[in-house]
Amino acid sequence: MTISAEIAGFAPALLAGGSVTLTGLRPELNGAWHVTSARHRLGQGLTTTFEARKGQVK
Structure with a gap:
């Protein structure tokens, strides 16, 4: 499972x-x-965008 998110601030x-x-978040997204x-x-301000993968690191 993967997720992409943008958060305000650095x-x-x-x-x-x-x-x-x-x-x-929803239970399957927590962790x-x-x-x-x-x-x-x-x-216009500082933002951080990230992508992440849940589970074992390969």
Whole structure:
């Protein structure tokens, strides 16, 4: 399972190869995710966009 998300603000800890724990979502989305890509952008404000994969890291 994969997920893509954009969050407002700068999240410097979100880096490709790292992990993120999601909470407060649907039960199947909560838990540990392996970050496969991350982009930090400055436009009208700072945003962080990331993609992640749930499950074992291959």
